[in-house]
Amino acid sequence: MSSIEGTPKNHNEALAQRCVPEIVQATPEVWSTIKDDVMSFEKELFGLEETDISYAFQNTEATIAILRDVKTNEVVGITYAEPVAQAYQSGLHAEREKLPNAIYIQNTALDPDYMKQGLVGPLMDCLEEALRAKGYKFIERDSVVAHAYAENIKRKYGDRIMLEIPHSSKWGDQVFFRISLA
């Protein structure tokens, strides 16, 4: 877990400047360099194990963005996406439509010490820019209704939301969103 002593829990210009998003290659070597930082918050937030995330770094078609605090050199946020044909190929979402130009956001998380500072926006912008450059037209994601998360996504993306389907899941009520990258 990172510690940013003296940082108030509000939007902080200095913090925003030192937290820089970047696209990283989906390779096991990259994963090995960032896994300790990433697992320190993914474990705390979702109870995830390393294998729940490392698989994405074995998928050359995955697009992965991280947020790095350049002052401490720690990775303090991550989000990644996989083509829907892969994300929905079995199990949970097998029945979903698999648009060839859509990509599914599997995970978005920040180190709790870095939350509520407006840092998720730059991280998502970085991911979305890379996805546009690869030719994707839509992102898809599920967002929990709890903590007003789905409501926040709806407000954030507004007119870009093309499809919205509420559903129940083992994580509680969720909303499936298809969001235009245009």
Ligand SMILES: CC(C)(COP(=O)(O)OP(=O)(O)OC[C@H]1O[C@@H](n2cnc3c(N)ncnc32)[C@H](O)[C@@H]1OP(=O)(O)O)[C@@H](O)C(=O)NCCC(=O)NCCS
């Ligand atoms: C979800 C999470 C990344 C948001 O980070 P945060 O620090 O709380 O949010 P920030 O202060 O950076 O930004 C908040 C703004 O971004 C928006 N936002 C939140 N999550 C977003 C997302 N995934 N994509 C785009 N925008 C998002 C909010 O609507 C809010 O907009 P507003 O300023 O207009 O109100 C963070 O709370 C987290 O890691 N939570 C635990 C993991 C989780 O629930 N992940 C989502 C399910 S995969």
